[in-house]
Amino acid sequence: MPGLLGKKIGMTSMFSEEGKNIPCTILEVGPCVVSQIKTNEIDGYEAVQIAYDEQKESRMSKALMGHLKKANSKAVKKMVEVTPFDIEVNLGDILTVDLFEEGSFVTVVGTSKGKGFQGVVKRHGFAGVGDATHGQHNRLRAPGSIGAASYPARVFKGMRMAGQMGNERVKVENLQVLKIMSDRNVIIVKGAVPGAKNSYIIIEK
Amino acid sequence: MDLTTTISKELVTKLDLPNFKAGDNITVYYKIKEGSKERIQFFKGDVIQRKGSGSTETFTIRKISNGIAVERIFPVNSPSIDKIELNKSGKVRRARIFYLRELTGKKARIKESRK
Numbered sequence: 001m002p003g004l005l006g007k008k009i010g011m012t013s014m015f016s017e018e019g020k021n022i023p024c025t026i027l028e029v030g031p032c033v034v035s036q037i038k039t040n041e042i043d044g045y046e047a048v049q050i051a052y053d054e055q056k057e058s059r060m061s062k063a064l065m066g067h068l069k070k071a072n073s074k075a076v077k078k079m080v081e082v083t084p085f086d087i088e089v090n091l092g093d094i095l096t097v098d099l100f101e102e103g104s105f106v107t108v109v110g111t112s113k114g115k116g117f118q119g120v121v122k123r124h125g126f127a128g129v130g131d132a133t134h135g136q137h138n139r140l141r142a143p144g145s146i147g148a149a150s151y152p153a154r155v156f157k158g159m160r161m162a163g164q165m166g167n168e169r170v171k172v173e174n175l176q177v178l179k180i181m182s183d184r185n186v187i188i189v190k191g192a193v194p195g196a197k198n199s200y201i202i203i204e205k
Numbered sequence: 206m207d208l209t210t211t212i213s214k215e216l217v218t219k220l221d222l223p224n225f226k227a228g229d230n231i232t233v234y235y236k237i238k239e240g241s242k243e244r245i246q247f248f249k250g251d252v253i254q255r256k257g258s259g260s261t262e263t264f265t266i267r268k269i270s271n272g273i274a275v276e277r278i279f280p281v282n283s284p285s286i287d288k289i290e291l292n293k294s295g296k297v298r299r300a301r302i303f304y305l306r307e308l309t310g311k312k313a314r315i316k317e318s319r320k
Contacts, residue, residue: 010209013261014216019236019285026212179216186212 001107003082003204004030004095005052006187008110010197014178014188024178025193027108029100029203030185033073034093038081047083050095051076053200078200086205097182100205106187107173109202110195114167119143124160170194213259217282225264227252227302228295228315233266233279234287245287248277251315254301255281267305274306294318 006029013023036049051068057075060068065075071092089095100106120126120143129139143162147155172194179188193201225231232249250268253276257263262281267274279286296318305313 009212010207012209012213012216012259015260015280015282015284019283021280021283026209028208181212181215184208184212186208188212188216 001082001204002048002085002087002089002095002099003050003107003109003202004032004097004099005050005078005080006030006201006203007053008193008195008197008199008201009186011192022178022190023192024188024190027187027189027193027201027203028185029097029187031094031096033068033071033076034089034091034095035068035071035073035076035079037089037091038083045083046085047081048085048089049079049081051079053077080202082202082204097180097185097187100177100180100187100203102177102180104177104205105174106177106189107171107204108175108189108193109169109171109204110193111199112166112168112170112194113196115165117163118165119162120160123162123165126160210259213261217260218284220282220286222281222286222289223291225252225289225291225294227254227300228297228318229291230293230295230315231266232290232292234289235279235283236285236287249292250275250277251295251302251305253303253305 006027009026009028011023011025013021016022030052032050032052034048035051038045038047038049040046051073053076054074055077057065060075068076119141121128121141126143128141129144130136132140146159146161175189175191177187178190187203195201229252230250231252232247234245234247236243237246248266248268250266253265253267255262255264260282263278264281265276265278267276294317295315297315
Protein backbone atom coordinates (compact mmCIF):
# COMPACT_ATOMS: atom_id res chain seq x y z
CA MET A 1 0.00 0.00 0.00
CA PRO A 2 1.34 3.43 -0.85
CA GLY A 3 2.36 5.37 2.23
CA LEU A 4 3.61 8.83 3.08
CA LEU A 5 5.67 10.27 5.90
CA GLY A 6 4.21 12.88 8.18
CA LYS A 7 4.06 14.35 11.63
CA LYS A 8 1.45 14.24 14.36
CA ILE A 9 0.37 17.81 15.05
CA GLY A 10 -2.18 17.34 17.83
CA MET A 11 -5.72 16.47 18.70
CA THR A 12 -8.96 18.42 18.54
CA SER A 13 -12.59 17.65 17.86
CA MET A 14 -15.12 18.42 15.19
CA PHE A 15 -18.88 18.09 14.79
CA SER A 16 -20.41 15.60 12.40
CA GLU A 17 -23.50 16.35 10.35
CA GLU A 18 -25.66 14.65 12.98
CA GLY A 19 -24.22 16.98 15.59
CA LYS A 20 -21.94 14.43 17.22
CA ASN A 21 -18.66 15.64 18.68
CA ILE A 22 -15.91 13.50 17.12
CA PRO A 23 -12.37 13.38 18.54
CA CYS A 24 -9.83 13.67 15.76
CA THR A 25 -6.09 13.93 15.18
CA ILE A 26 -4.40 16.48 12.94
CA LEU A 27 -1.56 15.05 10.85
CA GLU A 28 0.82 16.98 8.65
CA VAL A 29 1.56 14.67 5.73
CA GLY A 30 4.11 15.20 2.99
CA PRO A 31 5.06 16.49 0.54
CA CYS A 32 7.39 13.51 0.18
CA VAL A 33 9.99 12.99 -2.53
CA VAL A 34 10.55 9.55 -3.98
CA SER A 35 14.27 9.30 -3.24
CA GLN A 36 14.98 5.75 -4.36
CA ILE A 37 13.17 2.88 -6.01
CA LYS A 38 14.47 -0.49 -4.90
CA THR A 39 14.03 -3.33 -7.36
CA ASN A 40 14.34 -7.08 -7.28
CA GLU A 41 17.22 -7.06 -9.78
CA ILE A 42 19.47 -4.66 -7.89
CA ASP A 43 18.42 -4.84 -4.25
CA GLY A 44 16.74 -8.22 -4.02
CA TYR A 45 13.41 -6.76 -2.90
CA GLU A 46 10.94 -4.15 -4.02
CA ALA A 47 10.31 -0.96 -2.07
CA VAL A 48 9.99 2.77 -2.49
CA GLN A 49 12.09 5.10 -0.37
CA ILE A 50 10.47 8.40 0.46
CA ALA A 51 12.05 11.52 1.97
CA TYR A 52 10.29 14.09 4.13
CA ASP A 53 10.85 17.17 6.33
CA GLU A 54 13.25 19.69 4.78
CA GLN A 55 16.26 20.87 6.67
CA LYS A 56 19.52 22.78 6.11
CA GLU A 57 21.88 21.17 3.67
CA SER A 58 24.82 21.86 6.01
CA ARG A 59 23.35 19.45 8.56
CA MET A 60 23.60 16.47 6.22
CA SER A 61 26.53 14.28 5.30
CA LYS A 62 27.80 14.66 1.74
CA ALA A 63 27.13 11.01 1.05
CA LEU A 64 23.46 11.28 2.01
CA MET A 65 23.15 14.58 0.15
CA GLY A 66 24.58 12.93 -2.96
CA HIS A 67 21.97 10.20 -2.65
CA LEU A 68 19.18 12.77 -2.43
CA LYS A 69 20.60 14.85 -5.33
CA LYS A 70 19.93 11.89 -7.62
CA ALA A 71 16.24 12.43 -6.99
CA ASN A 72 16.50 16.25 -7.14
CA SER A 73 15.46 16.32 -3.50
CA LYS A 74 16.33 18.98 -0.96
CA ALA A 75 18.02 18.11 2.32
CA VAL A 76 15.61 16.17 4.54
CA LYS A 77 15.44 14.94 8.10
CA LYS A 78 13.69 11.63 7.60
CA MET A 79 13.69 8.86 5.03
CA VAL A 80 11.77 5.61 5.11
CA GLU A 81 11.10 2.62 2.86
CA VAL A 82 7.53 1.65 2.11
CA THR A 83 6.72 -1.75 0.71
CA PRO A 84 4.70 -2.81 -1.21
CA PHE A 85 4.05 0.52 -2.94
CA ASP A 86 1.13 -0.41 -5.15
CA ILE A 87 1.09 2.68 -7.36
CA GLU A 88 3.61 3.44 -10.11
CA VAL A 89 6.10 6.14 -9.12
CA ASN A 90 9.28 7.48 -10.64
CA LEU A 91 12.46 8.73 -9.00
CA GLY A 92 12.02 12.36 -7.94
CA ASP A 93 8.21 12.31 -7.88
CA ILE A 94 6.63 14.50 -5.24
CA LEU A 95 3.77 12.82 -3.38
CA THR A 96 1.22 14.91 -1.51
CA VAL A 97 -1.94 14.43 0.53
CA ASP A 98 -3.89 14.18 -2.73
CA LEU A 99 -3.01 10.49 -2.62
CA PHE A 100 -5.75 10.08 0.00
CA GLU A 101 -9.48 10.63 -0.17
CA GLU A 102 -11.90 11.97 2.40
CA GLY A 103 -14.00 9.22 3.93
CA SER A 104 -11.53 6.44 3.16
CA PHE A 105 -9.74 4.39 5.80
CA VAL A 106 -6.01 4.58 6.44
CA THR A 107 -3.36 2.87 8.54
CA VAL A 108 -1.07 4.98 10.70
CA VAL A 109 2.26 3.76 12.07
CA GLY A 110 3.97 5.70 14.84
CA THR A 111 6.25 5.34 17.82
CA SER A 112 4.33 5.27 21.08
CA LYS A 113 5.23 7.56 23.97
CA GLY A 114 7.98 6.05 26.09
CA LYS A 115 6.98 5.20 29.66
CA GLY A 116 10.39 3.93 30.81
CA PHE A 117 10.95 0.78 32.88
CA GLN A 118 7.57 -0.04 34.37
CA GLY A 119 6.32 -2.65 36.79
CA VAL A 120 3.67 -5.27 36.03
CA VAL A 121 0.79 -3.25 37.46
CA LYS A 122 1.16 -0.46 34.90
CA ARG A 123 2.66 -2.55 32.10
CA HIS A 124 0.36 -5.57 32.12
CA GLY A 125 -2.55 -4.51 34.29
CA PHE A 126 -1.76 -6.88 37.20
CA ALA A 127 -3.73 -6.19 40.35
CA GLY A 128 -0.76 -6.34 42.76
CA VAL A 129 -0.59 -8.56 45.81
CA GLY A 130 -3.00 -8.46 48.74
CA ASP A 131 -4.01 -5.52 50.85
CA ALA A 132 -2.41 -2.18 51.51
CA THR A 133 -2.78 -2.63 55.29
CA HIS A 134 -3.26 -5.53 57.76
CA GLY A 135 0.45 -6.18 58.19
CA GLN A 136 1.23 -5.97 54.48
CA HIS A 137 4.93 -5.31 54.09
CA ASN A 138 6.32 -4.23 50.69
CA ARG A 139 4.59 -6.44 48.14
CA LEU A 140 1.78 -4.08 47.10
CA ARG A 141 2.70 -3.82 43.40
CA ALA A 142 4.64 -7.10 43.14
CA PRO A 143 3.86 -9.65 40.38
CA GLY A 144 3.35 -12.60 42.74
CA SER A 145 4.36 -16.11 41.70
CA ILE A 146 5.98 -16.54 38.29
CA GLY A 147 5.63 -20.31 38.17
CA ALA A 148 5.83 -23.66 39.95
CA ALA A 149 8.92 -25.22 41.62
CA SER A 150 10.90 -28.36 40.73
CA TYR A 151 8.61 -29.10 37.84
CA PRO A 152 9.07 -27.37 35.36
CA ALA A 153 12.09 -25.96 37.21
CA ARG A 154 12.18 -22.95 34.92
CA VAL A 155 10.19 -19.84 34.09
CA PHE A 156 8.13 -20.12 30.92
CA LYS A 157 9.04 -17.96 27.97
CA GLY A 158 6.85 -14.94 27.52
CA MET A 159 6.06 -14.64 31.24
CA ARG A 160 4.80 -11.12 31.77
CA MET A 161 7.24 -9.18 33.91
CA ALA A 162 8.44 -5.63 34.49
CA GLY A 163 10.37 -3.93 31.71
CA GLN A 164 10.49 -1.17 29.12
CA MET A 165 7.05 0.15 28.25
CA GLY A 166 6.21 2.33 25.29
CA ASN A 167 8.64 3.85 22.77
CA GLU A 168 7.88 1.08 20.32
CA ARG A 169 6.45 0.92 16.84
CA VAL A 170 2.66 0.82 16.94
CA LYS A 171 0.33 0.41 14.00
CA VAL A 172 -3.29 1.56 14.08
CA GLU A 173 -5.57 0.38 11.30
CA ASN A 174 -8.87 1.61 9.91
CA LEU A 175 -8.71 5.28 10.86
CA GLN A 176 -11.25 7.23 8.89
CA VAL A 177 -10.06 10.30 6.99
CA LEU A 178 -12.42 13.09 8.00
CA LYS A 179 -10.88 16.00 6.17
CA ILE A 180 -8.01 16.81 3.83
CA MET A 181 -6.55 20.30 3.57
CA SER A 182 -4.24 20.12 0.58
CA ASP A 183 -3.15 23.79 0.86
CA ARG A 184 -1.72 23.03 4.31
CA ASN A 185 -0.66 19.41 3.68
CA VAL A 186 -2.93 18.37 6.51
CA ILE A 187 -5.04 15.26 7.00
CA ILE A 188 -7.53 14.95 9.84
CA VAL A 189 -8.30 11.41 10.94
CA LYS A 190 -10.89 10.13 13.39
CA GLY A 191 -9.56 8.94 16.73
CA ALA A 192 -6.08 8.83 18.20
CA VAL A 193 -2.69 8.10 16.68
CA PRO A 194 0.30 6.63 18.57
CA GLY A 195 3.11 8.93 19.63
CA ALA A 196 3.77 12.38 20.95
CA LYS A 197 3.13 15.67 19.17
CA ASN A 198 5.61 16.39 16.39
CA SER A 199 6.65 12.74 16.20
CA TYR A 200 7.02 11.11 12.80
CA ILE A 201 4.28 8.87 11.48
CA ILE A 202 3.78 6.79 8.36
CA ILE A 203 0.30 7.00 6.90
CA GLU A 204 -0.71 4.22 4.53
CA LYS A 205 -3.66 3.97 2.24
CA MET B 206 -0.22 30.41 16.93
CA ASP B 207 0.37 26.70 16.62
CA LEU B 208 -1.17 24.64 13.87
CA THR B 209 -3.57 22.75 16.16
CA THR B 210 -5.27 25.95 17.29
CA THR B 211 -5.39 27.40 13.80
CA ILE B 212 -6.95 24.31 12.29
CA SER B 213 -9.30 23.75 15.20
CA LYS B 214 -10.62 27.28 14.63
CA GLU B 215 -11.13 26.53 10.95
CA LEU B 216 -13.13 23.40 11.69
CA VAL B 217 -16.01 25.24 13.36
CA THR B 218 -18.88 26.91 11.64
CA LYS B 219 -19.50 29.84 13.94
CA LEU B 220 -23.04 30.18 15.16
CA ASP B 221 -24.58 33.60 15.48
CA LEU B 222 -24.54 33.75 19.28
CA PRO B 223 -24.63 36.75 21.61
CA ASN B 224 -21.46 37.61 23.44
CA PHE B 225 -21.81 36.15 26.92
CA LYS B 226 -19.41 35.57 29.79
CA ALA B 227 -19.39 34.19 33.32
CA GLY B 228 -22.08 35.78 35.48
CA ASP B 229 -24.55 36.28 32.66
CA ASN B 230 -28.01 34.76 32.79
CA ILE B 231 -28.81 33.07 29.48
CA THR B 232 -31.35 30.75 27.95
CA VAL B 233 -30.00 28.03 25.67
CA TYR B 234 -32.44 26.60 23.14
CA TYR B 235 -31.12 23.26 21.97
CA LYS B 236 -32.41 20.59 19.67
CA ILE B 237 -32.98 17.10 20.99
CA LYS B 238 -33.70 14.06 18.90
CA GLU B 239 -36.33 11.54 19.95
CA GLY B 240 -36.32 8.76 17.39
CA SER B 241 -36.88 10.56 14.13
CA LYS B 242 -38.53 13.60 15.69
CA GLU B 243 -36.60 16.70 16.61
CA ARG B 244 -37.79 19.22 19.14
CA ILE B 245 -36.38 22.19 20.96
CA GLN B 246 -35.84 22.40 24.68
CA PHE B 247 -34.43 25.26 26.70
CA PHE B 248 -32.12 25.54 29.67
CA LYS B 249 -32.06 28.80 31.59
CA GLY B 250 -29.39 29.65 34.12
CA ASP B 251 -26.20 31.48 35.00
CA VAL B 252 -23.02 30.97 33.03
CA ILE B 253 -20.31 29.98 35.49
CA GLN B 254 -17.42 29.49 33.10
CA ARG B 255 -16.26 29.50 29.50
CA LYS B 256 -13.45 27.10 28.77
CA GLY B 257 -11.18 26.22 25.83
CA SER B 258 -10.97 27.70 22.37
CA GLY B 259 -11.77 26.89 18.78
CA SER B 260 -13.87 23.82 18.12
CA THR B 261 -13.46 22.53 21.67
CA GLU B 262 -14.72 25.65 23.48
CA THR B 263 -17.42 24.94 26.05
CA PHE B 264 -19.47 26.82 28.63
CA THR B 265 -21.01 25.65 31.89
CA ILE B 266 -24.44 26.87 32.89
CA ARG B 267 -26.02 26.46 36.33
CA LYS B 268 -29.58 26.67 37.51
CA ILE B 269 -31.59 25.71 40.56
CA SER B 270 -34.33 23.30 39.51
CA ASN B 271 -36.88 22.43 42.23
CA GLY B 272 -34.31 23.15 44.91
CA ILE B 273 -31.64 21.01 43.29
CA ALA B 274 -28.74 22.68 41.53
CA VAL B 275 -28.18 21.46 37.97
CA GLU B 276 -25.12 22.23 35.88
CA ARG B 277 -24.82 21.54 32.18
CA ILE B 278 -21.86 21.85 29.85
CA PHE B 279 -22.47 22.81 26.23
CA PRO B 280 -19.91 23.03 23.43
CA VAL B 281 -20.15 26.65 22.20
CA ASN B 282 -20.14 25.64 18.55
CA SER B 283 -22.40 22.60 18.86
CA PRO B 284 -24.77 22.32 15.90
CA SER B 285 -27.47 21.17 18.31
CA ILE B 286 -27.71 24.66 19.81
CA ASP B 287 -30.60 26.45 18.15
CA LYS B 288 -30.19 29.88 19.71
CA ILE B 289 -29.03 31.59 22.89
CA GLU B 290 -30.85 34.47 24.58
CA LEU B 291 -29.00 36.82 26.87
CA ASN B 292 -31.39 37.67 29.72
CA LYS B 293 -29.14 39.56 32.10
CA SER B 294 -25.48 40.45 32.03
CA GLY B 295 -24.04 40.00 35.50
CA LYS B 296 -21.35 41.92 37.29
CA VAL B 297 -18.72 39.50 38.58
CA ARG B 298 -15.01 39.87 39.25
CA ARG B 299 -13.97 36.38 38.22
CA ALA B 300 -13.97 34.52 34.90
CA ARG B 301 -14.99 31.33 36.71
CA ILE B 302 -17.52 31.84 39.46
CA PHE B 303 -17.39 28.45 41.16
CA TYR B 304 -17.89 30.11 44.57
CA LEU B 305 -21.56 30.26 43.62
CA ARG B 306 -21.80 26.52 44.32
CA GLU B 307 -21.27 27.08 48.03
CA LEU B 308 -23.81 29.90 48.27
CA THR B 309 -27.57 29.62 48.57
CA GLY B 310 -30.54 31.94 48.82
CA LYS B 311 -29.97 35.67 48.80
CA LYS B 312 -26.18 35.31 48.78
CA ALA B 313 -26.28 33.39 45.51
CA ARG B 314 -27.58 36.40 43.62
CA ILE B 315 -25.46 38.06 40.95
CA LYS B 316 -25.55 41.85 40.58
CA GLU B 317 -26.64 43.11 37.20
CA SER B 318 -24.07 45.19 35.38
CA ARG B 319 -25.23 48.58 34.20
CA LYS B 320 -23.54 49.95 31.15
